Amino acid sequence: MSTPQGPTLRELAVQALSSTMRGYDLLAPKFDLTPYRTPDRVLEAAADALRPLGPFGRGLDLCCGTGAGTGVLRGLCRERVTGVDFSAGMLGVARATAGTARGPAVDWVRADARALPFTGAFDLAVSFGAFGHFLPAERPGLFDQVYAALRPGGLFAFPVGAPPAVGSRAYWSLLGFDLAMRARNALRRPPFVMYYRTFPLAGVVDDLVGAGFGVRLLPLEEFGRRPDGSPRARLVVAARG
Numbered sequence: 464m465s466t467p468q469g470p471t472l473r474e475l476a477v478q479a480l481s482s483t484m485r486g487y488d489l490l491a492p493k494f495d496l497t498p499y500r501t502p503d504r505v506l507e508a509a510a511d512a513l514r515p516l517g518p519f520g521r522g523l524d525l526c527c528g529t530g531a532g533t534g535v536l537r538g539l540c541r542e543r544v545t546g547v548d549f550s551a552g553m554l555g556v557a558r559a560t561a562g563t564a565r566g567p568a569v570d571w572v573r574a575d576a577r578a579l580p581f582t583g584a585f586d587l588a589v590s591f592g593a594f595g596h597f598l599p600a601e602r603p604g605l606f607d608q609v610y611a612a613l614r615p616g617g618l619f620a621f622p623v624g625a626p627p628a629v630g631s632r633a634y635w636s637l638l639g640f641d642l643a644m645r646a647r648n649a650l651r652r653p654p655f656v657m658y659y660r661t662f663p664l665a666g667v668v669d670d671l672v673g674a675g676f677g678v679r680l681l682p683l684e685e686f687g688r689r690p691d692g693s694p695r696a697r698l699v700v701a702a703r704g
């Protein structure tokens with residue numbers, strides 16, 4: 464839930480009727496008051512899982528928004544950190560709020576993740592909370608971009624939650640959201656691309672392997688296990704060969 468200071472329903476509706484980029488420009492000033500910013504608990508779990516795989520040199524936060532993952536990188540990387548996002552509004556908030564945090568300097572770069580302006584530049588790339596903005600057909604190209612942005616041996620890491628049990632309340636609410644978004648996008652241009660059910664772990668791993676990555680899945684035990692014993696959340700760690 465948003466806090467009382469967060470965006471109103473009307474503001475969220477206007478955002479959802481804009482393009483993805485414009486929607487985030489509009490939401491940016493209040494984004495950190497919404498549940499869409501990745502919670503600290505997830506960021507800390509990812510940082511704890513990545514720390515033993517370091518130390519890292521340069522870091523990239525893909526679709527950085529207001530800088531949630533950039534903070535993780537500043538704790539893990541010894542050299543410069545880059546946050547990349549296509550929303551000037553989100554980058555503006557990130558720039559304004561990151562100044563005093565400890566760690567290496569951050570460069571904020573406005574670019575589309577599907578056409579990254581980097582080659583062989585980073586030792587660790589992370590991304591939080593943004594893959595719902597890419598259609599499944601865009602995934603292979605997106606992963607190619609990250610592969611090219613990494614140095615040989617570099618890692619691309621991101622958390623993935625287990626899907627809710629079929630028939631549960633969360634299952635129906637995510638399904639309902641995605642169906643409403645499909646209806647909205649069938650009726651109105653430009654689209655606002657945001658789907659919850661388009662990033663299945665098996666398909667994601669296949670596409671990472673197709674891009675040339677070697678993939679490991681690290682359970683994030685902080686989030687517990689499902690009744691079948693599988694982790695509720697995993698960190699996908701993809702290594703560039």
Ligand SMILES: C[S@@+](CC[C@H](N)C(=O)[O-])C[C@H]1O[C@@H](n2cnc3c(N)ncnc32)[C@H](O)[C@@H]1O
Binds near residue numbers: 483487574576
């Ligand atoms: C839900 S926010 C997540 C922000 C941040 N990573 C976090 O965890 O709080 C998604 C972000 O992805 C960015 N984004 C979506 N599609 C993008 C694209 N094609 N290229 C770059 N940024 C994109 C949006 O502008 C937005 O800042």
